[in-house]
Amino acid sequence: MKIPDGAKLVFKGVIFEVYQWQQKMFDGSLATFEMLKRPDTVQVIPIVGDKILIAEEQQPTKEQFHGLFGGRVEESEHPLDAAKREFLEESGYEAQTWETLKVYTPYHKMDWTMYMFVARNCHQVQKPQLDPGERIFVKEVSFDEFIDLVISKQFWGKEFSLDVLHMKLDGQLAEFQSRLFGP
Amino acid sequence: MKIPDGAKLVFKGVIFEVYQWQQKMFDGSLATFEMLKRPDTVQVIPIVGDKILIAEEQQPTKEQFHGLFGGRVEESEHPLDAAKREFLEESGYEAQTWETLKVYTPYHKMDWTMYMFVARNCHQVQKPQLDPGERIFVKEVSFDEFIDLVISKQFWGKEFSLDVLHMKLDGQLAEFQSRLFGP
Numbered sequence: 001m002k003i004p005d006g007a008k009l010v011f012k013g014v015i016f017e018v019y020q021w022q023q024k025m026f027d028g029s030l031a032t033f034e035m036l037k038r039p040d041t042v043q044v045i046p047i048v049g050d051k052i053l054i055a056e057e058q059q060p061t062k063e064q065f066h067g068l069f070g071g072r073v074e075e076s077e078h079p080l081d082a083a084k085r086e087f088l089e090e091s092g093y094e095a096q097t098w099e100t101l102k103v104y105t106p107y108h109k110m111d112w113t114m115y116m117f118v119a120r121n122c123h124q125v126q127k128p129q130l131d132p133g134e135r136i137f138v139k140e141v142s143f144d145e146f147i148d149l150v151i152s153k154q155f156w157g158k159e160f161s162l163d164v165l166h167m168k169l170d171g172q173l174a175e176f177q178s179r180l181f182g183p
Numbered sequence: 184m185k186i187p188d189g190a191k192l193v194f195k196g197v198i199f200e201v202y203q204w205q206q207k208m209f210d211g212s213l214a215t216f217e218m219l220k221r222p223d224t225v226q227v228i229p230i231v232g233d234k235i236l237i238a239e240e241q242q243p244t245k246e247q248f249h250g251l252f253g254g255r256v257e258e259s260e261h262p263l264d265a266a267k268r269e270f271l272e273e274s275g276y277e278a279q280t281w282e283t284l285k286v287y288t289p290y291h292k293m294d295w296t297m298y299m300f301v302a303r304n305c306h307q308v309q310k311p312q313l314d315p316g317e318r319i320f321v322k323e324v325s326f327d328e329f330i331d332l333v334i335s336k337q338f339w340g341k342e343f344s345l346d347v348l349h350m351k352l353d354g355q356l357a358e359f360q361s362r363l364f365g366p
Contacts, residue, residue, distance in 0.1 A: 025315035132208035
């Protein structure tokens with residue numbers, strides 16, 4: 001959810017801000033409520049021919065994992081610009097067309113929006129330029145491999161995993177494939 | 184994940200604590216890393232005959248929703264004791280036997296564990312005793328209704344939703360039903 005109007009910033013860290021406000025309860029009494037704000041994030045599903053690019057990634061505090069390209073939206077940056085920047089930095093690729101696939105708000109007590117984009121007709125234009133806290137390898141997978149990755153327990157982004165599991169149960173994966181690979 | 188050894192508490196709010204530490208990056212440089220700690224939580228799946236009890240709930244900052252009974256573990260409280268306390272307060276019920284069903288850590292940047300219990304042979308012993316920030320109604324549902332609730336978009340606890348969707352896809356729901364309702 002969004003930080004309520006009138007909430008007061010009580011701490012600002014390197015990622016998280018903490019806000020508090022007085023919330024009226026059902027009996028009319030007041031209680032101090034608290035929630036967090038963190039930078040919004042972007043994720044990219046890049047299409048190359050009939051394949052999808054994914055990131056094989058290592059970070060200092062995580063096990064190796066497969067995920068989508070993406071990262072944090074910087075202050076006053078538009079989410080689509082952040083998606084293009086992160087995708088270029090992490091993969092060295094650019095895309096001809098971009099489309100917003102989905103917008104998620106993963107955690108109730110946190111003002112945090114995650115934007116998911118499809119990047120179509122991707123082609124490599126440079127070498128990846130990684131941060132010192134990133135090790136990323138670009139991997140091409142088929143649509144079926146992509147779906148298996150997204151619904152695996154290791155995948156980051158439970159909301160997207162849930163959507164894809166629902167599509168699988170409801171027989172909507174072929175439609176989703178057409179949606180991703182475009183007209 | 185757990186707060187790393189040596190991390191420093193830099194803010195303590197009413198729910199969240201913020202910790203920071205110096206993290207060595209892949210090139211040997213250091214960066215300030217940050218993560219959160221919040222009270223652990225418990226959730227209860229109460230069995231009454233061939234039915235499951237769920238909570239129809241309103242809170243001051245949320246839409247009405249259906250969920251499991253439960254809440255926060257208090258300081259130095261054992262998770263099972265918290266589950267018994269929250270279940271009694273919210274429903275007025277007690278159970279004859281308790282079993283840990285699953286333990287989740289929902290969010291990577293937060294030291295937060297969610298314990299899920301099955302409470303069997305439940306019976307009402309008093310009226311619910313609700314906090315001023317709670318409106319809860321007890322509802323009896325069948326196993327199939329319970330599954331539909333858990334996999335619905337409104338359900339709180341994406342990890343459990345994912346588990347149940349996987350069970351549904353893999354044809355393991357009958358086994359899960361036996362597991363819940365016990366020997």
